[in-house]
Amino acid sequence: MNTQISVLLFGITRDLTGQSAVTLPLTEGARVSDLLESIHAQFPDLARIRSMMVAVNGEYAEPDLALSSSDEVALIPPVSGG
Amino acid sequence: MVSITSDPIDVSSALTLLQSDQAGAIDFFLGMVRDNTQQRSVDHLEYEAYDRMAISEMRKIVEQAREQWTILKCVVVHRKGTLRVGEIAVLIGVSTPHRADSFDACRYIIDTIKQTVPIWKKEVFTDGETWVNAHP
Numbered sequence: 001m002n003t004q005i006s007v008l009l010f011g012i013t014r015d016l017t018g019q020s021a022v023t024l025p026l027t028e029g030a031r032v033s034d035l036l037e038s039i040h041a042q043f044p045d046l047a048r049i050r051s052m053m054v055a056v057n058g059e060y061a062e063p064d065l066a067l068s069s070s071d072e073v074a075l076i077p078p079v080s081g082g
Numbered sequence: 083m084v085s086i087t088s089d090p091i092d093v094s095s096a097l098t099l100l101q102s103d104q105a106g107a108i109d110f111f112l113g114m115v116r117d118n119t120q121q122r123s124v125d126h127l128e129y130e131a132y133d134r135m136a137i138s139e140m141r142k143i144v145e146q147a148r149e150q151w152t153i154l155k156c157v158v159v160h161r162k163g164t165l166r167v168g169e170i171a172v173l174i175g176v177s178t179p180h181r182a183d184s185f186d187a188c189r190y191i192i193d194t195i196k197q198t199v200p201i202w203k204k205e206v207f208t209d210g211e212t213w214v215n216a217h218p
Contacts, residue, residue, distance in 0.1 A: 010132055011202030012213040050218050055200065058135040074132055074200075080214035081129070081136070081160060081201030082113050082172050082192055 005030075005067060007039060008074035013052075016045040026069055032056065033063035035073065049077050083156070084140045086131050086201075088163045091170040102154045105177040109184035111192045113172035115165045122207045129162040129171065132200040136160070139199045147176075147190050151183040158191065160201060171203075 005026040014020050024038055032054045040046050053076040054061050060076070067073065083099060093110065100108050115127050144156050157175040165171055174191045178184045195201075203214045 008132065010200065011130055011204070012216040014130075015213070049216055055132070055135055058138055060198075074135070076132070076200050077202065077213070078215040079196070079198065079200055080203040080216075081131075081199045082196040 003069040005035070005069050005071065005073060007035070008072070010074065010077070011080075012049055012077050013046060013075045016048070017043050026067060030067050031063065032061050032065045032067065035067060036063070039075070046075075051078055052076070084137055084144060084158045086133055086136055086160050086162055088161070091159050091161055091173045093170070093173065096157045096159065096173055096175045099157050100155045100175045100177040102177050104179055105154050106179050107181035107184040108175065108177045109181075109188040111172075111174040111188045112170050113192065115167050115169050115171055117167045119205055119207075122205075122209070124167060125206050125208050126167070127165045127171070128204040128206060129160075129165060130202045130204070131160065131162045135200050140195060143191055143194045143198070146194070147187045150190070151178065151187040152180075153178055153183065153187055156187070156191075158195075160195075160199075162201070 003026050004023050006023050008021050055074045055076050056071050117124055140158050154177045159173045161171050174188050176184050176187045
């Protein structure tokens with residue numbers, strides 16, 4: 001069964017996509033790396049960013065972490081606080 | 083105490099929070115908005131935060147500092163939104179029994195914030211704008 005997952009966008013990812021969140025289809029057993037692949041396919045401009053992390057439920061996530069539609073997911077482009 | 087605010091950062095209220103009868107030292111680090119970057123003239127900065135995660139990452143950093151140094155009290159405040167030249171973007175305050183721990187903990191906290199906390203800075207120049215660190 002296909003469900004959907006919402007991804008929060010900040011900083012340059014929000015500027016490049018023109019959106020503060022995107023909804024993507026989520027296939028059963030999809031992992032963080034699969035999500036990154038499909039978001040890059042939908043928004044090729046994101047490849048211009050130096051590096052990209054993903055946060056799941058407010059924590060940095062490894063590429064092999066499995067996702068569920070209830071997760072809060074965010075793209076984390078290179079940080080520049082301070 | 084760790085927080086993110088859209089309002090100007092008040093150093094004197096942070097000082098009040100840090101005071102302790104056991105403290106022999108209080109150190110502050112203030113990150114300021116500078117009027118230039120690499121010879122380009124800065125008009126203002128835009129800071130954006132993933133608030134929930136930024137707070138939890140900053141709390142982790144404070145805990146890591148507490149494991150390394152004897153810290154009595156610690157205040158971390160990061161600003162977000164539009165900041166003008168001369169404003170405070172971030173305040174780190176640490177009180178400790180002895181000064182060496184204050185200096186070291188303060189430096190560790192600001193250096194680590196810059197590496198891991200999901201806050202983003204856009205520099206708006208008089209002739210363009212850029213998200214800092216975003217491009218190769």
